[in-house]
Amino acid sequence: MTQANINQDARSMPDLLLVASKLSKRFGGLQALSDVSFSICKGDIYGLIGPNGAGKTTLFNVLTSLYVPESGTCNFMGHQLTRLKPHEIAIVGIARTFQNIRLFGSLSAIENVMIGRHIRTRAGVWGAITRNKSTRSEEAAVEQRAHELLEYVGIAHRANDVASSLPYGDQRRLEIARALATDPTLLALDEPAAGMNASETVVLRRLIEKIRNDGVTVLLIEHDMKLVMGLCNRVLVLEYGKVLAEGRPAEVQRNPKVIEAYLGAGSAEVAVGVSA
């Protein structure tokens, strides 16, 4: 029985949102992912952790079709993700943020969110050129929704500021607002707390919980172990591109293999992470 089968059996079938099975990705001679299998259920805040170079971002890139894996499948609500083009990922309901923030720096915060909303609008290029009545009303709705999303992530007062002028933490929240503008079913966040101070991280944690409580499933790469262990209900640990452990945070942080991977053999379990 494969690991994916085990995960499916252990967790309620109707709730499965994403099932990855034996995903492998190679860069030249480097095996970045080897037979990675896991599943995400609706309502999860699913953590993806592992030491530097473990393959976390590569896995994100495979899930969001930026990379084509050599082998393996990934089913998301009936869609085979490995067959989709990157722009189709948002259409099927997955949005992501990037480890290195990717905003349109010279555009305002609200314009950045409006761009994210564009995939859910009907107006084509012709509509944008002619700016007919229906296009104008659609644009007004897009702007309204973008305002709501800026408010939702707590930076509505920055709506007209140029994105590159925002403090780092606000830029991260703007990226989340832009991702949410696509109305995702699954939101994938690549190190959202990177560069944040302790109080910004607390605010971020509340935001991620709110997002999940409002019906969006979350996949999270994060190095902040306290955040991961306190926030996620399920954690996948990668090491050298392989699954080292998968399970509830309490199980994972007690797992001797995980402790060894992070800290070396014989280290105390407490150092792997504690619930916040």
Ligand SMILES: Nc1ncnc2c1ncn2[C@@H]1O[C@H](COP(=O)(O)OP(=O)(O)OP(=O)(O)O)[C@@H](O)[C@H]1O
């Ligand atoms: N485009 C690429 N070309 C060649 N090698 C790559 C590429 N992307 C990643 N790698 C290599 O694949 C391995 C996994 O990298 P990846 O960025 O997925 O790890 P990570 O777990 O996200 O690490 P970090 O926590 O440092 O971001 C590393 O050895 C990395 O150097």
